[in-house]
Structure formats: structure tokens, C-alpha cells
Amino acid sequence: MGRRAKNKQGAPPSLDEFQAKKQKKELKRKRLSEEDKTFKKVKTSSSSSSSKRDKKQPKKTVEDVEEFTEDVPEVDLKELSEAKKSLFDDSESGSEGEVEVDDEFDVENEPMVDSDDEAHERPMFSDDDEDESELNNLNAENMEAFSRHLDEEDELEAEEAELELQEAGLNQNQPRAKVLPTAEEEALMTKGTQDVTMVRTRMIEIIKVLENFKELAEEGKSRAEYTDRLLKDICEYFGYSEFLAEKLFNLFTPSEAMEFFEANEIARPITIRTNTLKTRRRDLAQTLVNRGVNLQPIGTWTKVGLQIFDSQVPVGATPEYLAGQYILQAASSFLPVMALEPQENERILDMAAAPGGKTTYISALMKNTGCVFANDANKARTKSLIANIHRLGCKNTIVCHYDAREFPKVIGGFDRVLLDAPCSGTGVIGKDESVKVSRTEKDFIQIPHLQKQLLLSAIDSVDANSSTGGVIVYSTCSVAVDENEAVVDYALRKRPNVKLVETGLQIGKEGFTSYRGKHFNSTISMTRRYYPHTYNVDGFFVAKFKKIAPSAHDKSLAGAKEKEAFARNEAEEEGIIHGDFAEFEDDEDKSFIELSIKRNLKRKGINPNSFKKSSSEPSK
Numbered sequence: 001m002g003r004r005a006k007n008k009q010g011a012p013p014s015l016d017e018f019q020a021k022k023q024k025k026e027l028k029r030k031r032l033s034e035e036d037k038t039f040k041k042v043k044t045s046s047s048s049s050s051s052k053r054d055k056k057q058p059k060k061t062v063e064d065v066e067e068f069t070e071d072v073p074e075v076d077l078k079e080l081s082e083a084k085k086s087l088f089d090d091s092e093s094g095s096e097g098e099v100e101v102d103d104e105f106d107v108e109n110e111p112m113v114d115s116d117d118e119a120h121e122r123p124m125f126s127d128d129d130e131d132e133s134e135l136n137n138l139n140a141e142n143m144e145a146f147s148r149h150l151d152e153e154d155e156l157e158a159e160e161a162e163l164e165l166q167e168a169g170l171n172q173n174q175p176r177a178k179v180l181p182t183a184e185e186e187a188l189m190t191k192g193t194q195d196v197t198m199v200r201t202r203m204i205e206i207i208k209v210l211e212n213f214k215e216l217a218e219e220g221k222s223r224a225e226y227t228d229r230l231l232k233d234i235c236e237y238f239g240y241s242e243f244l245a246e247k248l249f250n251l252f253t254p255s256e257a258m259e260f261f262e263a264n265e266i267a268r269p270i271t272i273r274t275n276t277l278k279t280r281r282r283d284l285a286q287t288l289v290n291r292g293v294n295l296q297p298i299g300t301w302t303k304v305g306l307q308i309f310d311s312q313v314p315v316g317a318t319p320e321y322l323a324g325q326y327i328l329q330a331a332s333s334f335l336p337v338m339a340l341e342p343q344e345n346e347r348i349l350d351m352a353a354a355p356g357g358k359t360t361y362i363s364a365l366m367k368n369t370g371c372v373f374a375n376d377a378n379k380a381r382t383k384s385l386i387a388n389i390h391r392l393g394c395k396n397t398i399v400c401h402y403d404a405r406e407f408p409k410v411i412g413g414f415d416r417v418l419l420d421a422p423c424s425g426t427g428v429i430g431k432d433e434s435v436k437v438s439r440t441e442k443d444f445i446q447i448p449h450l451q452k453q454l455l456l457s458a459i460d461s462v463d464a465n466s467s468t469g470g471v472i473v474y475s476t477c478s479v480a481v482d483e484n485e486a487v488v489d490y491a492l493r494k495r496p497n498v499k500l501v502e503t504g505l506q507i508g509k510e511g512f513t514s515y516r517g518k519h520f521n522s523t524i525s526m527t528r529r530y531y532p533h534t535y536n537v538d539g540f541f542v543a544k545f546k547k548i549a550p551s552a553h554d555k556s557l558a559g560a561k562e563k564e565a566f567a568r569n570e571a572e573e574e575g576i577i578h579g580d581f582a583e584f585e586d587d588e589d590k591s592f593i594e595l596s597i598k599r600n601l602k603r604k605g606i607n608p609n610s611f612k613k614s615s616s617e618p619s620k
């Protein structure tokens with residue numbers, strides 16, 4: 001079924017509570033509709049057209065916007081503009097009018113970001129629902145009324161929550177509710193489509209039971225029965241494959257899992273990063289506000305990020321965008337670069353760089369000094385990388401397209417390396433719903449297999465004696481443990497010459513040191529996890545390493561194919577992968593694989609010739 005929930009969910013109601021809540025909601029709607037009239041009056045007075053008409057209107061010029069505002073005498077535009085400006089008066093920026101670009105580079109005080117891959121190609125706003133069309137109508141004049149309206153809604157929600165709490169207290173002595181469907185009901189459910197509201201209510205009921213099993217579970221029913229039903233409902237309601245639903249569910253407590261799944265139904269806010277090579281955030285914000293863009297700083301953790309609520313112009317095509325004053329970039333994508341802490345005049349490698357959101361940020365933090373090697377294995381993707389580098393005026397970058405496992409054979413001795421690894425994308429389901437059904441068990445073997453090889457290459461490409469750096473940052477936009485903690489743990493085992501260090505990021509949850517019976521290196525608590533439901537950013541993972549000594553591998557001339565063959569062999573030995581594993585230019589691989597299998601057998605004292613055909617030969 002797969003549903004895009006409009007709102008985050010509140011306290012879980014019982015079936016009775018649900019009915020009562022419905023009635024209350026009706027009441028609330030009535031009350032709010034009265035207030036809506038007032039709000040809508042403001043909307044219509046500022047714009048006599050409907051939201052749909054607004055969309056069809058030609059782009060407004062600054063003059064148009066000014067003319068438009070004359071209809072709303074209550075709002076003092078100058079005052080409003082001052083107020084907006086003050087939002088960007090970073091206290092650290094010194095006195096008014098001073099050019100203090102340095103402050104923009106204070107990475108200590110900035111938090112996150114993610115891949116801006118194609119973000120600008122997505123429609124900014126949809127008129128699918130009423131809320132969004134209200135947002136589309138939002139402008140400088142009616143914002144105050146809208147915000148008052150939201151406050152009132154919040155108040156009502158709070159009252160309602162209080163009422164629910166009281167009711168829950170009263171209901172404490174009620175008999176345990178039969179939440180799980182009977183066998184007959186199950187049979188009926190498999191035949192026809194289910195009522196989504198019922199499914200949702202049941203999920204909430206089951207979560208309640210799972211979180212207070214002793215008190216609330218029906219006699220004779222096991223925890224597994226409840227969990228199984230809940231997972232089926234999650235698949236039904238949100239549209240996940242059973243495999244992925246369970247994988248993601250296992251990361252959280254049941255109620256947090258629900259929050260996670262709900263948050264994936266909502267797109268994250270549109271965010272931009274100021275390119276400090278060309279402008280200051282305050283100036284950019286003012287220019288965009290003048291163009292009719294409603295925005296505000298993302299949070300205290302970044303001095304370069306802006307969140308866009310609504311715009312009368314396409315933010316991916318303003319003169320400032322074309323001039324490279326900003327880039328559309330997800331907030332979580334700032335994080336790995338902030339953790340990397342690039343310094344001026346360093347040599348830095350961005351191993352998987354396209355389309356360049358992080359490369360261009362690195363370049364900006366280095367103030368166009370030193371050198372950034374921006375690599376991506378996919379030649380086609382280097383086009384967008386080059387385009388962004390040019391648009392943003394980065395002059396210290398070199399673009400190349402190697403399989404990053406070729407490093408350090410290609411070139412090594414970097415001060416810092418960023419590996420923003422290719423991943424399953426389980427952190428960006430809000431952006432790409434297809435992940436819900438497309439990811440299979442095999443992906444969570446193959447992708448980490450590649451990530452591990454890439455991370456070893458990243459480590460081997462860093463100069464342990466760098467006077468300023470010796471740093472490696474590993475990041476993914478996945479929340480899966482296999483692609484994050486397990487990869488980091490593997491690298492710590494294979495390269496004892498690196499250690500994990502604090503990321504320096506102000507936000508983020510600690511990485512797992514153990515997960516479902518697996519124990520990882522205890523320092524993995526220094527890695528950071530990000531979820532859409534906790535920080536309203538894409539799901540992300542960041543780990544920061546410091547190389548403390550060189551190793552024999554640093555001078556290794558092994559390229560991608562040798563590494564793949566070795567890793568494949570190693571993984572087969574450990575039983576992690578089998579003969580039907582990924583196809584990696586099989587013909588060319590064959591000789592390497594056979595050679596390494598033979599070597600391996602010899603090492604074990606087995607005569608390789610006694611094996612006619614290896615079971616590990618890759619499938620065609």
C-alpha cells in the first residue's frame with residue numbers, strides 16, 4: 001500500500017480511544033476552520049488568487065513583490081525585512097557591515113549535510129495537499145498570521161494529548177484488549193485490501209503492548225506473534241519489503257521504529273549551502289528574501305546552511321544560484337565535511353565525489369588553497385561534479401575517475417581523505433521511495449564488501465606523518481549497521497595503525513558498539529548516527545579516523561582488481577559470501593580469483609589440483 005503520512009504521530013490510542021479521538025478531531029476541525037477563515041482572509045488580501053493560480057503566474061520580479069505587498073497595510077515591510085536580516089546576524093560576525101568571511105569557516109560550530117544529488121531536479125513544492133498549498137501561499141505578509149495559526153493548532157494538540165493521557169489513566173483497569181487478529185480475520189485480510197486507518201491503529205496498539213508486554217499482552221500470545229503482525233502491518237501501511245522492514249525495525253525500539261517509518265514518509269526540508277568562496281550567508285539570505293524566498297538558518301550548528309520554506313522563484317535557477325553563490329545540499333551532507341575539518345594548503349582526496357556537494361564545501365573551507373582530488377568511478381557522474389566545481393568557483397580541484405580501490409596506487413600521501421561511500425540509501429527513503437522494495441539481502445552483503453575495500457584504500461592513501469592532518473572520514477547515507485559500524489570495525493581490525501577519534505559534530509547519536517549479538521570495537525561509540533525522526537535530516541553515518549602510523553599497505557601497488565580478488569577470497573573463507581556473489585568484470589577477475597584460491601588452499605596444506613572447479617567461481 002505505502003502511505004505518505006502527513007503528520008508525525010502522537011500518543012498511541014486504543015481502538016476506543018481512536019474513535020473518541022476521531023470525534024475530538026471533528027470538533028477541533030470545526031474550531032480551527034473558524035480560525036482558518038481569519039487566516040485565509042489574510043491570505044486572500046495578500047493574494048487574490050488561489051494557490052493553483054499562484055503557481056501559473058509568471059515569476060515575480062522584486063518590483064512585483066513590492067507592489068504585491070502594498071495590499072497589506074498592516075505589515076511594516078521595512079521592519080519585517082530588518083527582522084529577517086537580524087535572523088542572520090550571527091553574533092560571532094562582529095559589527096554590522098564588517099566583512100568577516102572567516103566566521104563562515106568556523107567548522108567547530110557547524111553541524112551536518114548530505115549528497116545534493118539531483119536535489120534541484122525534484123519539484124520543490126507539491127499542491128497535493130492542503131497544508132502544502134497553504135505553504136505555497138505563504139509570504140512575508142501572511143507569515144505572521146500563519147505562524148499564529150500554527151501556534152493555536154499546537155495548543156489544541158497539547159490539550160488533546162492531555163485529555164488522552166487522562167483517559168488512558170481512567171482506562172487502566174480495563175481488560176486487556178485483543179489487538180491481534182484471529183485466524184479467520186487474518187485469512188480475510190490476505191484476500192482483500194485493508195482499511196489503512198485500522199492498520200495504523202493496530203500498529204499503534206501492538207507497539208503499546210510490546211512496550212509493556214507483561215501488563216498488556218494477551219495471555220498465551222508471544223512477543224514474536226505481536227512483532228510478526230506489526231512487521232506485516234508496516235509492510236502493508238508503508239509499502240516496505242518484509243526484508244527491509246525487519247532490518248530497519250531492528251535498529252530501534254518499536255515506538256522509535258514507528259517514528260522512523262513515519263518520518264520517511266515526509267520529505268526533508270529543502271536546504272542550501274552558502275558558497276563562502278563567493279558570498280556571505282547574511283547577504284545571500286537578504287537577496288533571496290527580496291526575491292520572495294521564505295527561509296531561515298538551518299540551526300546553530302551551521303553558519304552556511306539555510307532552510308527554504310517557500311519560494312516565489314525556482315531556487316535552482318535564481319541569478320545567485322547560477323552565479324554559484326549557493327548549492328542545493330541536504331543538511332546531513334554538511335556533516336562529513338565538517339568532521340573532516342579541511343585545512344588551508346592541504347592535499348585532500350574525495351574518493352567518491354560526484355556530484356560534488358562535499359568537494360565544493362571542502363574547497364570552500366580551504367579557501368581555494370591547497371589541492372582537492374575529486375574522484376568518482378562513474379565517468380558520467382563526473383559531468384555534474386565538474387559543473388558544480390565550475391559554478392561554485394572552486395579553483396583548487398582536480399577531477400579524476402578511478403575505481404577508488406586503485407588508491408593509493410594512483411597517488412597517495414594525502415593529508416586527509418573523505419570516503420562518502422556508495423551505499424544502500426536506507427537513510428534517504430524520504431527522497432527515494434524505491435529503496436523500500438528494491439534492496440535485498442544480497443545488497444547488504446555486496447555493498448559493505450565494496451565499502452570495506454574502499455575504506456582500506458582510504459586509510460592507505462593518507463600520510464600518517466602529515467603535520468596538519470592524517471585524517472580519514474567515512475560516511476554513508478544509510479542507517480544499516482552492516483554498512484556503518486561493521487565496516488568501521490573491519491577497518492580497525494585490518495588496519496591497527498588507525499584509531500577512531502571524536503567527530504567534533506554537535507549533533508548525532510552514538511554508533512552501536514554491539515548489535516544483535518555482534519560486538520564491535522568499543523571506540524565505535526565515537527561514530528555518529530543521524531535519523532530523519534530525530535534531527536529532521538536524512539539518515540546518515542559519520543566516522544572519523546586518525547592514522548597514527550604508516551603501514552606496509554601504504555606503498556601497496558595493488559589495484560582495484562587485486563583488492564577485490566583478495567577481499568572476495570577472504571569473505572568466502574569467512575562464509576560471508578558465496579559463489580553467486582557480485583559480478584565484477586568476471587572474466588578479468590577469474591584468473592585473480594583462481595590464483596588467490598589456489599594460494600589459499602596451499603596455505604591450508606591442500607593440493608589445489610585436487611579441486612577441479614571452484615565452487616566460488618562467480619556466476620555468469
Ligand SMILES: C[S@@+](CC[C@H](N)C(=O)[O-])C[C@H]1O[C@@H](n2cnc3c(N)ncnc32)[C@H](O)[C@@H]1O
Nearest residue numbers: 352353354355356357358377378403404420422
Ligand atoms: C554517495 S555518492 C557520493 C556523493 C558525493 N560525495 C557528494 O557529496 O556529492 C557515492 C558515489 O560513489 C561513486 N562510486 C561507486 N563505486 C565507486 C568506486 N569503486 N570508486 C569510486 N567511486 C565510486 C558513485 O558513482 C557515487 O557517485
